[in-house]
Amino acid sequence: MLELGVTLVDGKAVLITGCDKGFGHALAKQLHAQGFTVFAGCLLTGENGDGARELESMKSDRMKVLQLNVCSDQEVAQAVEFLKNNLKEPEKGLWGLVNNAGVSAFGEVEFTSIDKYKEVADVNLWGTVRVTKAFLPLVRRAKGRVVNITSMLGRMASPSRSSYCISKFGVSAFSDCLRQEMYRWGVRVILIEPSNFVAATGILTCESIEAQAEELWSGTSKTVQEDYGKSYFTRQITLMKSFINSGLKDMSLVLNDITDALTSKYPYTRYNPMEAHWRVRLTVITHLPTAVADWLYIY
Numbered sequence: 001m002l003e004l005g006v007t008l009v010d011g012k013a014v015l016i017t018g019c020d021k022g023f024g025h026a027l028a029k030q031l032h033a034q035g036f037t038v039f040a041g042c043l044l045t046g047e048n049g050d051g052a053r054e055l056e057s058m059k060s061d062r063m064k065v066l067q068l069n070v071c072s073d074q075e076v077a078q079a080v081e082f083l084k085n086n087l088k089e090p091e092k093g094l095w096g097l098v099n100n101a102g103v104s105a106f107g108e109v110e111f112t113s114i115d116k117y118k119e120v121a122d123v124n125l126w127g128t129v130r131v132t133k134a135f136l137p138l139v140r141r142a143k144g145r146v147v148n149i150t151s152m153l154g155r156m157a158s159p160s161r162s163s164y165c166i167s168k169f170g171v172s173a174f175s176d177c178l179r180q181e182m183y184r185w186g187v188r189v190i191l192i193e194p195s196n197f198v199a200a201t202g203i204l205t206c207e208s209i210e211a212q213a214e215e216l217w218s219g220t221s222k223t224v225q226e227d228y229g230k231s232y233f234t235r236q237i238t239l240m241k242s243f244i245n246s247g248l249k250d251m252s253l254v255l256n257d258i259t260d261a262l263t264s265k266y267p268y269t270r271y272n273p274m275e276a277h278w279r280v281r282l283t284v285i286t287h288l289p290t291a292v293a294d295w296l297y298i299y
């Protein structure tokens, strides 16, 4: 029986969303290696699901891969049934739910379409709310943990990231409300707020930035195009591309914090896997008067 901190892992099950690649995929393997039964929700299964196939190829009865688009009421309901039928002791509930599935987006407000705002929120925010509501009865039964992957951009705004920030600030508010409601049930609700790990996970790539740039430029009005100008826009895209190589390349800080959130007897409410300079910036922006923080970091 494996013991981490003071919470026993043995026999506990965790559902993770977005296990096709990135944090979710790596976390599924890490938690499995530590003795958890892992329900790995993947957006793509079958022929096109490379990530799902890789997890299935482990041929472990503690690694259970399931189809789970967090935007689909039907797939979420099917996932609940799948867990009820595959948990070893369903009456004891589900120990952990990790809401990890997410998409990234960028673009200044005047370039971002309403459809884009909705598309990002559909996965990051409403997907998290939908999945959480569906699995809470099982998590409550286990007096377990809900671990939501937000971002430092879920507490700190940034120019060109409004669609992403809105979705992650929303998850943050949702998690804080839920945490307060869940104290009396013995359920812990925990936020993971990573900085930039784009180079480690590939949530943004040069190709996806170029595709989004095309969408932003062609989707806005002539007035906005003329006022901002193509050269300014191109500079912003170049800046965005530089961002994909500037972050942490090793995702273990994030994976270890999620593991701690699931295994520590007294987990933190918020984990901040990030470099020191981002930690300073997050503290300054969330503690100093807004005008001072903007003067320091934005002007």
Ligand SMILES: NC(=O)c1ccc[n+]([C@@H]2O[C@H](COP(=O)([O-])OP(=O)(O)OC[C@H]3O[C@@H](n4cnc5c(N)ncnc54)[C@H](OP(=O)(O)O)[C@@H]3O)[C@@H](O)[C@H]2O)c1
Pocket: 017, 018, 019, 020, 021, 022, 023, 024, 042, 043, 044, 068, 069, 070, 071, 099, 100, 101, 102, 103, 104, 123, 127, 149, 150, 151, 152, 193, 194, 195, 196, 197, 198, 199, 201, 202, 203, 204, 247
């Ligand atoms: N990487 C970072 O720098 C960073 C920083 C802060 C926070 N985060 C957050 O961490 C989480 C994981 O990101 P990541 O960097 O690991 O990104 P990633 O490598 O792109 O992984 C995201 C996963 O979510 C899946 N997904 C997308 N839409 C989905 C949907 N509708 N239903 C179910 N799954 C869906 C993706 O599936 P496909 O691969 O099939 O599209 C993929 O498996 C996200 O919530 C992200 O916002 C990331």
